[in-house]
Amino acid sequence: MKDNIIIQIITRLLVPFIQVFGFYVIMHGESGPGGGFQGGVILGASIILYVIVFGIDEGRKLVSEKINDICNSTGVLIYGGVGILCMIAGGKFLEYNILPLGSAHFASHMGMLGIEIGVGMTVAAVMVTLFIETARQGK
Amino acid sequence: MSISQHFPVLVIILPLISAVLIPILSRAKKIYGWYISSAATFISFMISLSLLRTVHVKGKISYWMGNWEPPWGIEYVVDYLNGYVLVVISFIIFLITLYSNKSVDKEIPEDKVSSFYTIYMLFVTGLLGMIVTGDIFNLYVFIEISSLAGYALIAAGRKRDALIASYNYLILGTIAATFILLGIGYLYMMTGTLNMADLRERLPALYDTTVIRTAFAFFSVGLSLKIALFPLHIWLPNAYTHAPSVIGALQAATATKVGVYVMIRILFTVFKPEFILEVIPVAKLFVMLSAVAIIMGSLLALGQKDIRRMLAYSSIGQIGYIVLGIALANRLSIMGSLIHVLNHALMKGGLFLVVGAVIYKTGITNIDDYKGLGKKMPFSMAAFTICALSMVGVPLTAGFVSKWYLALGALQAGKWVMVPVILISSLLTAIYFWRVIDAIYFQGHEVSGKIDDAPVGMLVPTFALATCCILFGIVASVPVNITNFAAKMLIGG
Amino acid sequence: MIEFILAKYNYWIYITLMMIGFYAMIAKQNLIKKIIGMNIFQTAVFLFYISIAKVKGGTAPIEWEKAVRYDNPLPHVLILTAIVVSVSTTAVALALIIKIYKAYGTIEEDKILEMNK
Numbered sequence: 233m234k235d236n237i238i239i240q241i242i243t244r245l246l247v248p249f250i251q252v253f254g255f256y257v258i259m260h261g262e263s264g265p266g267g268g269f270q271g272g273v274i275l276g277a278s279i280i281l282y283v284i285v286f287g288i289d290e291g292r293k294l295v296s297e298k299i300n301d302i303c304n305s306t307g308v309l310i311y312g313g314v315g316i317l318c319m320i321a322g323g324k325f326l327e328y329n330i331l332p333l334g335s336a337h338f339a340s341h342m343g344m345l346g347i348e349i350g351v352g353m354t355v356a357a358v359m360v361t362l363f364i365e366t367a368r369q370g371k
Numbered sequence: 372m373s374i375s376q377h378f379p380v381l382v383i384i385l386p387l388i389s390a391v392l393i394p395i396l397s398r399a400k401k402i403y404g405w406y407i408s409s410a411a412t413f414i415s416f417m418i419s420l421s422l423l424r425t426v427h428v429k430g431k432i433s434y435w436m437g438n439w440e441p442p443w444g445i446e447y448v449v450d451y452l453n454g455y456v457l458v459v460i461s462f463i464i465f466l467i468t469l470y471s472n473k474s475v476d477k478e479i480p481e482d483k484v485s486s487f488y489t490i491y492m493l494f495v496t497g498l499l500g501m502i503v504t505g506d507i508f509n510l511y512v513f514i515e516i517s518s519l520a521g522y523a524l525i526a527a528g529r530k531r532d533a534l535i536a537s538y539n540y541l542i543l544g545t546i547a548a549t550f551i552l553l554g555i556g557y558l559y560m561m562t563g564t565l566n567m568a569d570l571r572e573r574l575p576a577l578y579d580t581t582v583i584r585t586a587f588a589f590f591s592v593g594l595s596l597k598i599a600l601f602p603l604h605i606w607l608p609n610a611y612t613h614a615p616s617v618i619g620a621l622q623a624a625t626a627t628k629v630g631v632y633v634m635i636r637i638l639f640t641v642f643k644p645e646f647i648l649e650v651i652p653v654a655k656l657f658v659m660l661s662a663v664a665i666i667m668g669s670l671l672a673l674g675q676k677d678i679r680r681m682l683a684y685s686s687i688g689q690i691g692y693i694v695l696g697i698a699l700a701n702r703l704s705i706m707g708s709l710i711h712v713l714n715h716a717l718m719k720g721g722l723f724l725v726v727g728a729v730i731y732k733t734g735i736t737n738i739d740d741y742k743g744l745g746k747k748m749p750f751s752m753a754a755f756t757i758c759a760l761s762m763v764g765v766p767l768t769a770g771f772v773s774k775w776y777l778a779l780g781a782l783q784a785g786k787w788v789m790v791p792v793i794l795i796s797s798l799l800t801a802i803y804f805w806r807v808i809d810a811i812y813f814q815g816h817e818v819s820g821k822i823d824d825a826p827v828g829m830l831v832p833t834f835a836l837a838t839c840c841i842l843f844g845i846v847a848s849v850p851v852n853i854t855n856f857a858a859k860m861l862i863g864g
Numbered sequence: 865m866i867e868f869i870l871a872k873y874n875y876w877i878y879i880t881l882m883m884i885g886f887y888a889m890i891a892k893q894n895l896i897k898k899i900i901g902m903n904i905f906q907t908a909v910f911l912f913y914i915s916i917a918k919v920k921g922g923t924a925p926i927e928w929e930k931a932v933r934y935d936n937p938l939p940h941v942l943i944l945t946a947i948v949v950s951v952s953t954t955a956v957a958l959a960l961i962i963k964i965y966k967a968y969g970t971i972e973e974d975k976i977l978e979m980n981k
Contacts, residue, residue, distance in 0.1 A: 302395060
C-alpha cells in the first residue's frame with residue numbers, strides 16, 4: 233500500500249483524529265458509552281491502521297519495541313498502583329473516596345479516571361503487539 | 372490499619388504485579404524472571420498461611436473491594452474451605468516454581484523464557500483468584516484468566532502435538548466457560564444478585580423453577596468439563612502429555628483441584644446440599660460417573676507406553692475419587708475429598724516433577740526406557756517410589772488417609788459398593804506403578820553404576836513433596852482437623 | 865402458543881444463534897471456522913445478558929434529564945468484561961492457528977489428524 237498516494241495522505245490526516253477520539257472515549261467512560269477497554273482498542277486501531285498502510289518497519293519507527301513492551305506493563309502497574317495507593321491512604325483496595333484530593337466525589341472521579349487510563353494504555357499496547365507479531369509471524 | 376487485613380486482595384495482586392514486572396526487568400538479565408516468580412509465589416504462600424491462621428482464630432474473613440457493601444459490591448471471603456485450598460495450592464505452586472528454573476531453560480527457547488514466566492504468573496493469579504473470591508461473576512473472570520494462560524503454556528511444548536492438544540483444550544475449555552457464564556446469567560436473571568452468600572439465601576424459594584434447574588445443569592456440565600470428569604475428560608491426556616514438564620506438573624497438581632473447589636462452592640454454598648440430594652437427585656449420577664472414572668482411569672493407565680500419558684489417565688481416576696467424595700455428600704466423604712485434594716496435589720506433583728527431572732537429564736519418556744534409572748538417578752527414583760506408594764494407598768503414606776475417609780464416607784452414605792471400587796482401583800494403581808518400579812530397579816543390570824542425578828535445584832522441591840507425602844501419612848491430624856471444620860461448615864452437621 | 869413465541873422472541877433468537885455457533889464449533893473441519901463458531905456462540909450469550917437488562921419504559925443507562933426510568937446497567941458492565949474475555953480467547957486461538965499452520969502446513973482438522981497418526 234506504499235505506492236498508493238491517496239491512501240497515504242488520508243491515513244496521515246486521519247490517524248491523529250482517531251487518536252483524539254480514542255482519548256475522548258477513555259476519558260468519558262463514566263458519563264457515556266466508553267471506558268478503558270473501548271478507548272484503548274480505538275487507540276490501538278489507529279496505530280494498526282498506520283502499520284497496515286505504511287508497513288511494519290515504519291510502524292516500528294513510530295512505536296519502538298522497547299516502548300511497546302514498557303507500555304504493556306505500565307498500564308497494569310498504574311491500575312495496581314491506584315489500588316495500592318487507596319490501601320495506603322487507609323481504605324480498602326480501589327476505595328477511591330478515601331484519596332486525599334478534596335471532596336470524596338472528586339477523588340472518586342480521579343480514581344476511576346486513573347484506572348481507565350491504565351487499562352487504555354495496556355489495551356492499546358497489547359493490540360499493537362498482537363497485530364505486529366501476527367503479521368510478522370514471529371520472525 | 373495493618374497490612375494483614377488486606378491479605379485477601381494481596382494474595383492476588385502480588386502475582387499480577389509480578390507478572391507485568393517480569394517483561395520489563397527481564398530485559399536486564401534473563402534469570403530475573405525466575406527470581407521474581409519465586410519471590411511472588413513465596414510471599415503468596417506466606418500470606419495464605421497467615422489467612423488460614425486468622426480464619427482458625429477469628430472465623431470467616433470478609434473483605435469488601437472498594438468498601439462497597441455486598442451484595443452491591445464484590446466481596447472476597449476466606450473461610451475454612453477457602454483457606455485450606457489456598458494453602459495447599461500456593462504451597463504446590465511455590466515448590467514447582469522453585470523447581471522450574473533448569474527445566475524451563477532446557478525446554479523453552481531462550482528468548483521466550485521471560486514471556487513464559489509472565490504467562491506462568493498470570494496463570495497463578497487466575498488460580499489464586501478463583502479460590503479467594505466470593506462473587507460469582509468474579510469467579511468466571513478468574514476462570515478465564517487461568518484458562519487462557521493455561522492454553523498458552525501448554526502450547527509451549529517441544530513437539531508440534533502440543534499445539535493440537537492446546538487447541539483442543541481451548542475449544543473445549545471455552546465451551547465450558549461459556550456454559551458457566553450462561554449458568555451465572557440464569558441465576559442473576561432470577562435472583563438479581565451475584566454474591567454467593569446472597570444467592571444462598573434467595574435460591575431456596577426458587578428451587579422448583581425450570582430456570583434454576585437449567586442454571587444448575589449448565590454449571591454441572593461446564594465444571595465437569597473443567598475438572599475432566601468422565602465422560603468429559605478427552606482433552607486431558609493430550610494436554611498433560613505434550614505440555615512442558617513444569618506445566619504438566621502445574622496443571623495436574625493445581626488446575627483441576629481448583630476446579631473441584633469451585634464445584635464444591637457451587638454445589639454446597641450457592642446451592643444447598645439438599646438441592647443435589649433431593650430436589651434434583653444429581654448426586655446419584657455423579658456417584659455413578661465418578662465410579663466409572665475411577666475404574667476407567669486406572670484401567671486405561673495400564674496400557675500406556677508414555678509415562679506422562681499414564682500419569683494423565685491416573686489423574687482422571689483420582690479426580691473420580693474426589694468427585695465421589697463430593698457426590699456422597701456427608702461429612703466423612705467430604706473430608707476424604709478435601710484430604711485427597713491435598714494428597715493428590717502432593718503425589719501427582721511429585722511424580723510429574725520426577726518425570727521432568729528424567730526428561731531434563733536424559734530426554735526419556737517411554738516407560739520401557741526407564742531401565743536402570745534406579746542406579747543412575749537414585750534420589751529422584753526414591754522420590755518416585757515414595758509418591759507411587761502413596762498413590763496406591765499404602766498405610767503410613769498420605770494416600771491411605773484419604774482413601775480411608777472416602778471408604779468411611781461411602782459406608783455412612785449406605786453405598787457400600789464403592790468400597791470394593793476403591794480397593795480394585797488401588798490394586799490397578801499398584802499394577803501400573805509396579806511396571807515403572809520394576810523397570811527402574813529390577814531391570815537394566817547392564818547399566819553402569821555412575822550416579823548422575825538431577826541438579827539440586829530440581830531435587831529439593833521433589834523431595835519436599837515426597838517428604839510431605841509421608842509426613843501427612845504419619846501425622847495426619849492437621850489436614851484431618853482442618854477438613855473436619857470445613858466439612859462441618861459445608862454440610863452443616 | 866403464538867404469544868409464547870412472539871413475546872419471548874429475544875430468547876428464541878439467542879438460542880438459535882447459540883446453536884448455530886455451537887454446531888460450527890463442533891462440526892466444521894477448518895480450524896478458523898471453529899473459531900468463528902466460538903465467536904457466534906459467545907455473542908449469543910452476550911445477547912441473552914443484554915436482553916434481560918431491558919426494563920419496560922426504560923431508557924439507555926446514561927444520565928439524562930428527561931429520563932423517567934433507566935435500564936439495568938449491571939448486565940451491560942458484565943458483558944463488557946465478557947467481551948474482553950472473548951477477544952482474548954480469539955487472539956490466543958488465532959496465534960495457535962498460525963503456529964499450527966507453520967508446523968503442519970494445513971489447517972484442516974482431518975488432514976492434521978492423519979498426519980499425527
